[in-house]
Amino acid sequence: MIYRFRVILDNDTEDDIFRDLEIRENDSLEDLHNIITQSFGFDGTEMASFYLSNDHWDQGEEISLFDLSEDASARLMNETPIDSVVHEAQTKLIYVYDFLNMWTFYVELAEIVEETEGHDYPNLMFVHGQIPDNAPERLFESEGDEMFNEFDDDLDVDDYNNLDFDENWN
Known part of the structure; x- marks a missing residue:
């Protein structure tokens, strides 16, 4: 059987950037990695990982x-x-x-179809959008941003005269 995937770049722009790929179900994830990198124009020399995900796109194994x-x-x-x-x-x-x-992509199985005789797999079926020169900046948030405001106490760490410590402590 042939798996058809849509691979979508995680970005915050209005333009969707994705590739539709076909690959044999028993090919390895390394084969999928190779066609993803090639279809988005990467040289494939950088470290990469897949993560299992649920319907809410939570990162798993x-x-x-x-x-x-x-x-x-x-x-x-x-x-x-x-x-x-x-x-x-x-x-x-x-x-x-x-x-x-941190180029991040959502990979979703769109369809499972019969293998077409005479076709080469893996296969790049469709290209939409051009990948930007730099990876989209990822914003990490917590509930109410409390975690990131933990040290927001109006201290000026460059104002050495008003910091409460003994510089000759040793």
């Missing part, structure tokens, strides 16, 4: 391109067939490419 864990316990893309993590009941993945820039 990581499946990594390389095992950087100390105990060699990471789940790897090249050892994970697509159909073992994506199927009719589990249709969503989050894909992060280049952990310094």
Whole structure:
């Protein structure tokens, strides 16, 4: 069977940027990683991971391109067939490419179809929008932004004369 995915760049612009891809259900997540990077114009040399996701796009278990864990316990893309993590009941993945820039994509199984004889897979079916030069800036928020205002106490840390500490403490 052939899985058809829509891969959408997570951005806050008005323009949608996505690719529609076809790939065999028993290909690996590394194969899916390769067609995603190629279809968006990346060279594919940066670290990347897929994350299992639910219907609310919550990030779940990581499946990594390389095992950087100390105990060699990471789940790897090249050892994970697509159909073992994506199927009719589990249709969503989050894909992060280049952990310094955090290119983040929503990957959703759109359709499962019969393989068409004579077609090469994986296959880029449709391109919409051009990827920006820089990764969209991600805003991290908490409820009421309380977490990020924890130290908002009007202290001027550059005003050394009014800070309450003994500079000769040792």
